[in-house]
Amino acid sequence: MGSLDPPKAESNYSNAAGKSDAIHKSTGDDGDPPVHKEMTMEYDSLKKRKTSMLPLEVGTNVMCRWRDNKYHPVKVIERRKLPYTAPNDYEYYVHYTEFNRRLDEWVKLEQLDLDSVQAVVDEKVEDKVTSLKMTRHQKRKIDETHIEGGHEELDAASLREHEEFTKVKNIATIELGRYEIETWYFSPFPPEYNDCLKLYFCEFCLNFMKRKEQLQRHMRKCDLKHPPGDEIYRSGTLSMFEVDGKKNKVYGQNLCYLAKLFLDHKTLYYDVDLFLFYVLCECDDRGCHMVGYFSKEKHSEESYNLACILTLPPYQRKGYGKFLIAFSYELSKKEGKVGTPERPLSDLGLLSYRGYWTRVLLDILKKHKANISIKELSDMTAIKADDILTTLQGLELIQYRKGQHVICADPKVLDRHLKAAGRGGLEVDVSKLIWTPYKEQG
Numbered sequence: 001m002g003s004l005d006p007p008k009a010e011s012n013y014s015n016a017a018g019k020s021d022a023i024h025k026s027t028g029d030d031g032d033p034p035v036h037k038e039m040t041m042e043y044d045s046l047k048k049r050k051t052s053m054l055p056l057e058v059g060t061n062v063m064c065r066w067r068d069n070k071y072h073p074v075k076v077i078e079r080r081k082l083p084y085t086a087p088n089d090y091e092y093y094v095h096y097t098e099f100n101r102r103l104d105e106w107v108k109l110e111q112l113d114l115d116s117v118q119a120v121v122d123e124k125v126e127d128k129v130t131s132l133k134m135t136r137h138q139k140r141k142i143d144e145t146h147i148e149g150g151h152e153e154l155d156a157a158s159l160r161e162h163e164e165f166t167k168v169k170n171i172a173t174i175e176l177g178r179y180e181i182e183t184w185y186f187s188p189f190p191p192e193y194n195d196c197l198k199l200y201f202c203e204f205c206l207n208f209m210k211r212k213e214q215l216q217r218h219m220r221k222c223d224l225k226h227p228p229g230d231e232i233y234r235s236g237t238l239s240m241f242e243v244d245g246k247k248n249k250v251y252g253q254n255l256c257y258l259a260k261l262f263l264d265h266k267t268l269y270y271d272v273d274l275f276l277f278y279v280l281c282e283c284d285d286r287g288c289h290m291v292g293y294f295s296k297e298k299h300s301e302e303s304y305n306l307a308c309i310l311t312l313p314p315y316q317r318k319g320y321g322k323f324l325i326a327f328s329y330e331l332s333k334k335e336g337k338v339g340t341p342e343r344p345l346s347d348l349g350l351l352s353y354r355g356y357w358t359r360v361l362l363d364i365l366k367k368h369k370a371n372i373s374i375k376e377l378s379d380m381t382a383i384k385a386d387d388i389l390t391t392l393q394g395l396e397l398i399q400y401r402k403g404q405h406v407i408c409a410d411p412k413v414l415d416r417h418l419k420a421a422g423r424g425g426l427e428v429d430v431s432k433l434i435w436t437p438y439k440e441q442g
């Protein structure tokens with residue numbers, strides 16, 4: 001599977017500096033004053049034209065030099081004046097149009113190629129309204145990110161306001177345990193944290209602070225050495241804790257603030273009572289260090305068995321995501337239900353789920369000699385029938401014959417797909433799971 005990091009291909013884009021260099025060089029030694037003068041005038045007018053477009057407007061499309069030293073198209077999302085500098089000295093918050101929003105960042109003017117500036121397109125209000133049409137579920141999620149919450153309907157204006165409010169990352173880095181982590185997205189921390197670029201989290205209770213000394217003081221007092229709640233799984237150094245959002249409200253909210261820094265789609269913050277949090281930890285003699293988690297509604301009418309899933313960036317691509325997904329299905333099996341993750345899935349979420357579904361289903365198809373139906377696959381795996389159908393359709397293993405879906409699984413094709421689906425990840429040892437499904441206490 002390809003990397004989701006931006007493409008590494010050579011860019012054939014040449015930059016503005018190169019072009020103005022060429023002008024300087026051509027005014028060299030040929031001793032031809034009229035040409036020299038013409039060139040100088042041309043250079044001056046170019047410079048003037050460039051200066052006149054500054055500061056760039058929000059919405060401008062322009063090419064920007066990225067950390068790979070190549071130029072990529074960006075859109076200016078926001079700008080801010082640099083203190084104690086000339087009137088036009090701004091820095092710009094840009095979105096790389098080819099990449100995911102997690103790579104949005106502040107850049108300096110010298111990273112932008114002013115020759116490539118395109119006029120700001122005034123997006124028509126109707127277009128925006130159409131693009132803002134959302135499902136009821138998405139609206140609910142957006143509501144929940146609002147500090148006050150509780151709006152029944154969100155009109156286009158409120159959505160725009162929400163987009164405006166969340167478009168720039170507020171916290172740039174966090175310290176958590178022994179890691180300093182660059183954040184990916186905006187998270188609605190309380191207003192008193194508005195002036196912070198970095199936050200310090202207690203890795204056990206997830207309280208967050210503005211200053212390192214506050215964290216150090218806190219660590220001397222904090223009694224926790226693992227997430228609050230019940231340890232429901234332990235295998236080797238891996239432990240899973242179940243945290244009830246109602247019993248551990250502050251922990252649940254802190255976890256949501258933290259998770260939103262890495263989740264673009266909106267998540268809940270205040271209504272944590274309705275959720276259980278499954279927190280995966282690597283344990284050593286200093287305590288149980290959070291690696292990732294998933295949340296699960298206590299009651300889901302839509303048969304969701306997972307609301308949000310996160311592996312903290314330092315632990316990603318090590319198989320923990322697949323472990324968390326597998327774990328969520330093991331819980332569903334114990335409940336005797338089928339389950340599906342809450343939508344929308346992020347790009348990385350979709351990749352991880354697709355890989356998991358492919359491996360689980362194809363492993364069964366390989367071993368199972370007789371015909372097997374989608375319903376039987378669903379009963380065996382707790383994967384919802386729709387997800388089985390889309391996975392197998394995506395792999396072109398389904399045919400529609402005489403009004404029915406039929407699975408056509410040639411062993412060689414199965415092997416090819418399994419190989420492409422990558423590594424299996426960490427296994428959940430079900431014998432080590434000690435858990436009973438959630439029941440409301442009377």
Ligand SMILES: CC(=O)SCCNC(=O)CCNC(=O)[C@H](O)C(C)(C)COP(=O)(O)OP(=O)(O)OC[C@H]1O[C@@H](n2cnc3c(N)ncnc32)[C@H](O)[C@@H]1OP(=O)(O)O
Binds near residue numbers: 004
């Ligand atoms: C319902 C929802 O919550 S949807 C939102 C999902 N969550 C997020 O987007 C939050 C940010 N992302 C994450 O936390 C993580 O990327 C997760 C949870 C999606 C995956 O966690 P990880 O621990 O990295 O997963 P894991 O190591 O098991 O790999 C999963 C597979 O996904 C794919 N994948 C994950 N990250 C990448 C990446 N950056 N580039 C390409 N493929 C990737 C790969 O196929 C990978 O398998 P492989 O390593 O064998 O090739």
